[in-house]
Amino acid sequence: MNKLGHSDIxxxxxxxxxxxxxARIFAELGKKIKMPIVMGEILLGIILGPTILGAVSxxxxxxxxxxxxxxxxxxxxxxxLAVVMLLFVAGMEVQLQVMLKQGKTAVYTSITSMxxxxxxxxxxxxxxxxxxTFTPDRKLVYALFFGIAxxxxxxxxxxxILMDLNLFKTKVGxxxxxxxIFDDLTGWIxxxxxxxxxxxxxxxxxxxxxxxxxxxxxxxxxxxxxxIINSTLPWIQRKLSWPGGVLSIALGLCFLGAAFTEYIGLxxxxxxxxxxxxxxxxxxxxxxxxxxxxxxVTNVFAPLxxxxxxxxxxxxxxxxxxxxxxxxxxAVGCKVFGAALGGYMGGLTxxxxxxxxxxxxxxxxxxxxxxxxxxNAGLIDSKMFVALVVMALITSMMSGPLVKRxxx
Amino acid sequence: xxxxxxxxxxxxxxETIAVAVSFxxxxxxxxAQAKYLSDxxxxxLLLIHIGxxxxxxxxxxxDLMSKLGMDDSHxxxxxxxxxxxxxxxxxxxxxxVDLLVLGALEKENVLKFYLGSxxxxxxxxxxxxVLLLTNPTEQPIRYRKIVVNGVENPKTVHTISTAFYFxxxxxxxxxxxxxxxxxxxxxxxxADDSTAPEAKEIKKHFNEEVEEHIQSIVKQCDTAxxxxxxKSVKGKPGYAISxxxxxxxxxxxxxxxxxTNLNLLDRIFxxxxxxxxxxxxxxxLIVHSRV
Numbered sequence: 001m002n003k004l005g006h007s008d009i010x011x012x013x014x015x016x017x018x019x020x021x022x023a024r025i026f027a028e029l030g031k032k033i034k035m036p037i038v039m040g041e042i043l044l045g046i047i048l049g050p051t052i053l054g055a056v057s058x059x060x061x062x063x064x065x066x067x068x069x070x071x072x073x074x075x076x077x078x079x080x081l082a083v084v085m086l087l088f089v090a091g092m093e094v095q096l097q098v099m100l101k102q103g104k105t106a107v108y109t110s111i112t113s114m115x116x117x118x119x120x121x122x123x124x125x126x127x128x129x130x131x132x133t134f135t136p137d138r139k140l141v142y143a144l145f146f147g148i149a150x151x152x153x154x155x156x157x158x159x160x161i162l163m164d165l166n167l168f169k170t171k172v173g174x175x176x177x178x179x180x181i182f183d184d185l186t187g188w189i190x191x192x193x194x195x196x197x198x199x200x201x202x203x204x205x206x207x208x209x210x211x212x213x214x215x216x217x218x219x220x221x222x223x224x225x226x227x228i229i230n231s232t233l234p235w236i237q238r239k240l241s242w243p244g245g246v247l248s249i250a251l252g253l254c255f256l257g258a259a260f261t262e263y264i265g266l267x268x269x270x271x272x273x274x275x276x277x278x279x280x281x282x283x284x285x286x287x288x289x290x291x292x293x294x295x296x297v298t299n300v301f302a303p304l305x306x307x308x309x310x311x312x313x314x315x316x317x318x319x320x321x322x323x324x325x326x327x328x329x330x331a332v333g334c335k336v337f338g339a340a341l342g343g344y345m346g347g348l349t350x351x352x353x354x355x356x357x358x359x360x361x362x363x364x365x366x367x368x369x370x371x372x373x374x375x376n377a378g379l380i381d382s383k384m385f386v387a388l389v390v391m392a393l394i395t396s397m398m399s400g401p402l403v404k405r406x407x408x
Numbered sequence: 409x410x411x412x413x414x415x416x417x418x419x420x421x422x423e424t425i426a427v428a429v430s431f432x433x434x435x436x437x438x439x440a441q442a443k444y445l446s447d448x449x450x451x452x453l454l455l456i457h458i459g460x461x462x463x464x465x466x467x468x469x470x471d472l473m474s475k476l477g478m479d480d481s482h483x484x485x486x487x488x489x490x491x492x493x494x495x496x497x498x499x500x501x502x503x504x505v506d507l508l509v510l511g512a513l514e515k516e517n518v519l520k521f522y523l524g525s526x527x528x529x530x531x532x533x534x535x536x537x538v539l540l541l542t543n544p545t546e547q548p549i550r551y552r553k554i555v556v557n558g559v560e561n562p563k564t565v566h567t568i569s570t571a572f573y574f575x576x577x578x579x580x581x582x583x584x585x586x587x588x589x590x591x592x593x594x595x596x597x598x599a600d601d602s603t604a605p606e607a608k609e610i611k612k613h614f615n616e617e618v619e620e621h622i623q624s625i626v627k628q629c630d631t632a633x634x635x636x637x638x639k640s641v642k643g644k645p646g647y648a649i650s651x652x653x654x655x656x657x658x659x660x661x662x663x664x665x666x667x668t669n670l671n672l673l674d675r676i677f678x679x680x681x682x683x684x685x686x687x688x689x690x691x692x693l694i695v696h697s698r699v
Contacts (some may be wrong), residue, residue, distance in 0.1 A: 015507065095590075097674075097679055097680070101666075103667070159591065163591075166500065168591060202414075282646045283643065283647040287642045287643070291598070294598075
């Protein structure tokens with residue numbers, strides 16, 4: 001089958017329409033009880049997917065989110081687009097100068113909040129391999145991935161928490177933001193490196209090539225690409241219809257960047273992320289345009305992606321309590337310790353340092369995207385994926401109250 | 409060099425004003441502005457020339473100063489050879505200069521911007537306040553509209569009070585304190601889970617908080633008869649205030665001095681002040697608060 005049939009189109013459109021509306025209802029209901037939006041969307045996927053509805057009525061579940069055929073390919077295409085766009089908007093929030101100008105404390109916090117969880121996560125897999133499931137030839141890649149999974153943060157969740165606690169402009173708030181930007185930046189670059197390593201373990205020339213390409217592409221986009229985008233954006237705003245012109249060019253560049261990095265053997269997300277940084281950094285990008293891009297991605301494509309997560313695995317069957325606890329405590333312990341240590345070394349008090357640690361501990365949607373990509377790439381199994389999703393959701397919910405506790 | 413006195417020295421009054429003398433076509437207008445400021449601020453005037461001292465240059469300088477109606481009892485001249493930026497910075501420290509006046513082009517070509525011109529390099533590193541004049545004239549500039557940064561930084565209180573001190577003496581009419589609103593992650597966080605009224609409330613809250621902060625600073629300043637306004641602008645720090653100053657046709661933009669010594673990296677991954685230096689929107693006063 002190489003094209004969508006009449007019934008496939010009906011199923012695809014009906015499932016997208018239904019999922020979008022239901023996702024919104026679940027997200028709004030979740031908001032009432034202070035649950036992150038993304039949790040409501042994932043919960044909907046779990047209810048409609050193999051975990052609940054799929055167990056009772058597999059046919060109906062498959063009808064909503066096709067498991068095979070042309071509709072599935074189309075749906076997979078949409079969720080892939082969603083991930084690429086999510087990474088693009090995540091990149092748009094990376095402000096390199098915010099990170100650079102925060103001073104000594106932010107530098108220490110950024111480095112320790114990244115390196116300590118990464119090293120401890122890597123060491124956990126390396127020295128305690130029995131707790132994890134991976135093929136022996138992928139031990140290094142798996143350990144690298146797990147290190148990154150322990151180290152990432154979620155800037156939007158963190159921003160929201162700081163905003164709700166009125167901490168945004170405080171010293172602690174700015175340090176947390178600077179470190180989250182650094183963690184996002186290094187985390188996604190490292191992760192695309194790890195994904196590109198799959199299947200080429202041990203080949204030094206390939207690894208060297210991959211590293212060279214990442215740096216080459218990154219530097220090109222962040223210096224020359226950024227300059228070109230910044231110089232041409234006023235023309236786009238003046239000469240093309242507004243805001244449609246900016247939206248088209250932004251997403252066009254996002255997909256071109258993604259296609260290019262995929263073509264050169266890196267993952268598409270890296271291209272989207274770096275183009276996002278270059279685009280978001282333009283001084284000419286208006287707040288309204290930024291909001292429109294975010295609204296489009298986070299309210300149309302992101303829900304489909306997060307709902308699709310619930311359809312990927314059976315969350316009850318793959319809920320491995322010891323693994324969930326291990327991932328959760330390791331993630332919280334090493335992130336809070338790493339970030340707090342950096343803050344303390346930089347001159348914060350113990351309580352402020354712990355507030356920084358718990359602030360950066362929110363993993364949110366970024367961890368879930370990371371887990372999904374690793375699952376799709378066959379790097380992790382469903383049990384690890386479930387453990388990462390649970391960890392991401394709980395850390396996002398516990399972050400706010402704990403930051404408040406240590407800052408009051 | 410004893411810098412302890414320098415460190416404790418307040419940002420204003422400007423007791424010693426220095427001006428770099430280059431003998432370029434813009435030399436006379438720059439000197440005229442420095443003289444005007446030394447008159448209205450009741451400051452002593454120090455002329456600095458980096459280069460070889462010669463009788464020809466001395467005669468030229470005398471001619472320029474006599475055109476401005478000044479004899480050598482009203483100013484001091486320092487002649488020194490050396491690398492211009494380093495030497496000027498050193499002389500400013502040694503002579504406890506409070507304000508250094510320099511002529512500067514509005515915009516420099518890309519290569520020169522990245523390599524750094526003398527005026528801009530001094531602005532990045534000076535340990536005293538610096539006034540960059542974009543279009544100096546032989547007649548005193550009328551500083552009617554002054555725009556000041558209201559960024560949240562310990563230096564801002566000194567910058568705003570220095571702006572009022574300056575405004576009072578040059579008889580400015582309006583001082584607008586501008587706060588740039590730029591919150592990384594805010595737009596995405598709002599897009600994710602805020603209703604329209606919530607989003608509006610969040611933005612309003614940010615503005616109110618900023619206004620309260622600025623009001624508390626302004627209360628401590630001697631605003632005399634000056635019309636004071638607050639303004640919040642959205643966008644990248646540095647660029648947003650620069651654009652505002654240009655759109656408002658400000659006569660001088662007053663900003664904090666950079667917190668650290670800026671380098672090439674700050675021009676590539678643009679630091680706030682570099683947006684302003686890349687294209688000066690008007691005359692620029694960088695206040696060095698020495699705190």
